[in-house]
Amino acid sequence: MVTIHDVARTAGVSTATVSRALANSPRVAEATRERVASVASSLGYSPNVLAAALRAGRTGAIGLLVSDLSNPFFATIAQGVSEAAEQHELGVFVVDSREKADEGSLLRRLVRQTDGVILAAPRDVEADLRVIGSAPAVVINQEGPRAVVTDVADGVRQAMKHLVELGHRRIAYLGGPASSWGDAKRREALAVESASRAADGLRVITLGAFAPSAEGGEAAAEAVEATAATAVLTYNDIVAVGLIRALRLRGIVVPDDVSVVSFDGTFLAPLVTPALTSAGTDLRALGRAAANHLITADERASHVQPVTLKVRESTAPPRPRSSAGA
Amino acid sequence: MVTIHDVARTAGVSTATVSRALANSPRVAEATRERVASVASSLGYSPNVLAAALRAGRTGAIGLLVSDLSNPFFATIAQGVSEAAEQHELGVFVVDSREKADEGSLLRRLVRQTDGVILAAPRDVEADLRVIGSAPAVVINQEGPRAVVTDVADGVRQAMKHLVELGHRRIAYLGGPASSWGDAKRREALAVESASRAADGLRVITLGAFAPSAEGGEAAAEAVEATAATAVLTYNDIVAVGLIRALRLRGIVVPDDVSVVSFDGTFLAPLVTPALTSAGTDLRALGRAAANHLITADERASHVQPVTLKVRESTAPPRPRSSAGA
DNA sequence: TTGAAAGCGCTAACAT
DNA sequence: ATGTTAGCGCTTTCAA
Numbered sequence: 066m067v068t069i070h071d072v073a074r075t076a077g078v079s080t081a082t083v084s085r086a087l088a089n090s091p092r093v094a095e096a097t098r099e100r101v102a103s104v105a106s107s108l109g110y111s112p113n114v115l116a117a118a119l120r121a122g123r124t125g126a127i128g129l130l131v132s133d134l135s136n137p138f139f140a141t142i143a144q145g146v147s148e149a150a151e152q153h154e155l156g157v158f159v160v161d162s163r164e165k166a167d168e169g170s171l172l173r174r175l176v177r178q179t180d181g182v183i184l185a186a187p188r189d190v191e192a193d194l195r196v197i198g199s200a201p202a203v204v205i206n207q208e209g210p211r212a213v214v215t216d217v218a219d220g221v222r223q224a225m226k227h228l229v230e231l232g233h234r235r236i237a238y239l240g241g242p243a244s245s246w247g248d249a250k251r252r253e254a255l256a257v258e259s260a261s262r263a264a265d266g267l268r269v270i271t272l273g274a275f276a277p278s279a280e281g282g283e284a285a286a287e288a289v290e291a292t293a294a295t296a297v298l299t300y301n302d303i304v305a306v307g308l309i310r311a312l313r314l315r316g317i318v319v320p321d322d323v324s325v326v327s328f329d330g331t332f333l334a335p336l337v338t339p340a341l342t343s344a345g346t347d348l349r350a351l352g353r354a355a356a357n358h359l360i361t362a363d364e365r366a367s368h369v370q371p372v373t374l375k376v377r378e379s380t381a382p383p384r385p386r387s388s389a390g391a
Numbered sequence: 392m393v394t395i396h397d398v399a400r401t402a403g404v405s406t407a408t409v410s411r412a413l414a415n416s417p418r419v420a421e422a423t424r425e426r427v428a429s430v431a432s433s434l435g436y437s438p439n440v441l442a443a444a445l446r447a448g449r450t451g452a453i454g455l456l457v458s459d460l461s462n463p464f465f466a467t468i469a470q471g472v473s474e475a476a477e478q479h480e481l482g483v484f485v486v487d488s489r490e491k492a493d494e495g496s497l498l499r500r501l502v503r504q505t506d507g508v509i510l511a512a513p514r515d516v517e518a519d520l521r522v523i524g525s526a527p528a529v530v531i532n533q534e535g536p537r538a539v540v541t542d543v544a545d546g547v548r549q550a551m552k553h554l555v556e557l558g559h560r561r562i563a564y565l566g567g568p569a570s571s572w573g574d575a576k577r578r579e580a581l582a583v584e585s586a587s588r589a590a591d592g593l594r595v596i597t598l599g600a601f602a603p604s605a606e607g608g609e610a611a612a613e614a615v616e617a618t619a620a621t622a623v624l625t626y627n628d629i630v631a632v633g634l635i636r637a638l639r640l641r642g643i644v645v646p647d648d649v650s651v652v653s654f655d656g657t658f659l660a661p662l663v664t665p666a667l668t669s670a671g672t673d674l675r676a677l678g679r680a681a682a683n684h685l686i687t688a689d690e691r692a693s694h695v696q697p698v699t700l701k702v703r704e705s706t707a708p709p710r711p712r713s714s715a716g717a
Numbered sequence: 718t719t720g721a722a723a724g725c726g727c728t729a730a731c732a733t
Numbered sequence: 734a735t736g737t738t739a740g741c742g743c744t745t746t747c748a749a
Contacts, residue, residue: 066525068726079736084728094734111524114503115445116726119741124441126500134466134485135658143460147487156500158484159460161473174452174482177440178504198437199392279658306662332461332605336632338664394742405720410744420718442742445725720749725742732737 067110076104087112126156127359128179130172130193132186134161136277136303137331138348142185142205145352153360155180164188172196183355184209188244203359205351207246213355213368217247217328220344220372221254224298224326225262227342227374232382233296233324234266239285239308240273241300248274248300251328255298270294275304282307286315289323295383296324302333305341309379320381330375339378346370393436402430413438452482453685454505456498456519458512460487462603462629463657464674468511468531471678479686481506490514498522509681510535514570529685531677533572539681539694543573543654546670546698547580550624550652551588553668553700558708559622559650560592565611565634566599567626574600574626577654581624596620601630608633612641615649621709622650628659631667635705646707656701665704672696 073080078097086093086101093101104110118124129146131139143159150157160175162168168189173196176182181201187193190207203211228236238255241248252271259269270292275281282304289297289308299305305327309319319325319339327334330345351370357363399406404427412419412427419427430436444450455472457465469485476483486501488494494515499522502508507527513519516533529537554562564581567574578597585595596618601607608630615623615634625631631653635645645651645665653660656671677696683689 066726069728070726080727081729081737082735085735088728092734097734109524111499111503111522113445113726114500115441115450116741117728119439119441119445119725119743120727120729122741124504126504134460134469135463137461137463140460140466143485143487144489147489151493156486156497158486158501158504159469160482160484161469163470163473167477171482173437174440175484177437178450178452178484196437198435333659333662336659336663392742395744396742406743407721407745408719411719414744418718423718439742442725443744445727446742446744448725448744718749721747723744723746725744727741728739730737730739733735 066113067108069110069112072101072105072108072110075108076101124178124180125154126158126179127356128175128182129157129159130162130168130175130182130184130187131159132162132164132188133277134159136301137333138301138329139185141331141348142352142355145349146183146356147352148349149353149356149360155360168193169196176200181359183359186245186247188242201359201362203355205355211358213351213358213370215247215346215351215370216372217250218254218257220328220374221251221258221298223372223374224344225255225258225267227376227380228296228298228324228326229262229265229267231296231324231380235268235292235294235296236270237289237292237294237297238269238271238273239275239282239289239297239299239304240271241275241277241281241304243274245277247328251298251300273300275300277301277304279303279307279310282309283311286311290315290317294323296326296380299325299327301329302327302331302341302343305343305379306333306337309337309339320379322384324380324383326374326380330373334375335377342375342377342380344372344374346372392439393434395436395438398427398431398434398436401434402427450504450506451480452484452505453682454501454508455483455485456488456494456501456508456510456513457485458488458490458514459603460485462627463659464627464655465511467657467674468678468681471675472509472682473678474675475679475682475686481686494519495522502526507685509685512571512573514568527685527688529681531681537684539677539684539696541573541672541677541696542698543576544580544583546654546700547577547584547624549698549700550670551581551584551593553702553706554622554624554650554652555588555591555593557622557650557706561594561618561620562596562622562624563615563618563620564595564597564599565601565608565615565623565625565630566597567601567603567607567630569600571603573654577624577626599626601626603627603630605629605633605636608635609637612637616641616643620649622652622706625651625653627655628653628657628667628669631705632659632663635663635665646705648710650706650709652700652706656699660701661703668701668703668706670698670700672698
């Protein structure tokens with residue numbers, strides 16, 4: 066491997082000068098800079114970032130820890146983070162814990178190899194923050210010293226308003242992981258909505274915990290059917306996809322027999338059939354906000370991402386009933 | 392930050408002993424190991440992987456460079472890579488170049504911060520390999536010293552056989568990026584099929600280059616319609632989704648008016664409507680194979696992933712025609 | 718079984 | 734404008 070010493074020797078200068086020249090420091094003569102640059106490139110020199118980082122205390126990269134890259138929710142956030150990082154000339158390392166791997170050790174390595182990390186919807190923030198120690202960190206959709214969150218309560222409000230206006234009165238919530246902040250927020254907001262609309266005859270039945278995957282949605286179909294609800298709010302898009310598929314196998318058609326509203330609004334929502342009515346966020350913007358918050362340590366930036374309900378095909382007025390249900 | 396020196400001093404041993412004890416070297420007394428371990432944990436010591444890597448010449452992580460994390464093709468490969476790496480106690484850093492960012496500098500950093508990299512379907516392997524230099528590297532779906540590829544030719548064969556058996560004779564290929572190995576392979580195989588089935592009256596019209604995204608598929612709709620083909624083979628799933636959507640806007644329904652077969656077979660294929668008939672690969676297995684190849688440097692492992700055609704809803708016999716076409 | 722010491726390749730004072 | 738020097742925190746010979 067060619068090191069800075071090789072370049073220095075060949076160019077007839079000291080390593081310090083090479084380092085300065087390559088860093089475009091103003092404290093080198095133009096002629097020297099050019100000579101060093103040409104020697105470096107002709108030797109095929111590429112700085113050892115490990116050594117530079119060890120010495121300088123900065124790696125020039127940030128980390129993003131997610132629990133499931135195959136969920137478009139996280140993949141899109143990752144792209145937003147990458148966009149923002151690029152503008153600051155920082156690299157991004159994405160690590161997928163796949164909801165199971167030894168998250169602690171993955172995170173430990175990530176923290177030490179970067180200048181700061183973003184935790185996307187972590188299950189156990191306490192443990193994660195302990196591992197992170199004093200390194201800069203931002204959490205997405207969780208409580209934390211520096212957090213960027215989606216406006217879940219408003220999302221729930223919009224979803225319920227939409228369903229109630231369609232005529233639904235018996236609504237099920239297909240809940241996600243018990244340790245999820247997002248799930249807790251959805252339940253909280255649901256309780257508020259349920260109370261304030263009790264006079265209108267609204268009844269909310271909460272279900273779960275179910276895995277935040279298509280399988281989780283499939284597993285919930287029986288429970289959903291048993292509630293006799295005319296509409297379902299799901300933890301996320303991908304769960305909705307699984308639920309709708311499993312319901313169809315049971316002879317229940319969405320939205321004819323039951324309406325479905327999902328959370329997240331990933332690019333999946335308009336792609337599936339029926340296209341999902343979804344309470345979603347601009348996930349790229351969410352990723353960018355988290356990255357900017359981490360990088361600039363800007364305490365004033367807005368840290369609540371608005372949620373917009375996109376009405377598509379998975380919701381419709383409830384089917385007229387003889388007099389069944391509760 | 393607590394260093395190995397702090398632990399050594401507190402435990403009353405040398406830093407060398409701490410290093411050995413924490414690495415579970417057999418050359419330390421059991422009692423010493425225990426004392427060191429307890430001191431380390433009580434001090435909240437966490438090794439600086441940068442320093443360790445600089446000295447040892449190994450980082451304990453591998454890198455994966457992809458061009459678009461929001462494409463399930465890459466996200467799923469990333470999960471396969473992570474699975475395999477975990478078994479070898481290696482971390483995985485995923486970097487998304489988003490088809491545009493300065494891939495060279497992203498890759499340079501990734502290479503230096505890991506023990507080896509996997510390039511997933513890179514556009515410009517030559518340039519990438521130049522950046523990588525002598526570091527271990529494996530490429531997916533490209534030519535390279537160490538490559539793991541999908542059996543594209545067989546996929547094309549199966550797709551064409553399926554369409555011909557349905558009765559299609561005029562088939563369009565919606566091509567991907569010109570610099571893509573996968574696109575070139577598809578065209579090659581298509582030429583072979585076209586020649587060998589010429590006697591049956593098969594006619595293949597190739598289109599493109601189009602972007603490997605939903606937008607690319609949408610942009611291709613007009614060109615596809617102009618070919619008067621009764622069936623289309625698309626570069627990948629996501630392009631098919633865009634194409635189908637744009638065709639519908641033009642009053643062309645899949646599969647009634649035109650059949651569509653896609654490549655990749657990502658989890659998207661069965662989710663969209665119509666569900667895509669797709670020539671796909673086990674992408675997790677592909678990722679695992681690439682990682683294992685990188686890690687074990689096993690030259691004998693199978694490096695061609697088989698392709699299976701899954702027939703779903705997007706293909707059907709051609710609609711009977713008065714005598715138009717050609 | 719343990720310790721002393723020499724760096725890994727780089728950057729940043731501090732000199733000149 | 735350039736060079737000298739002292740490490741960043743760790744692993745690993747080499748000795749004891």
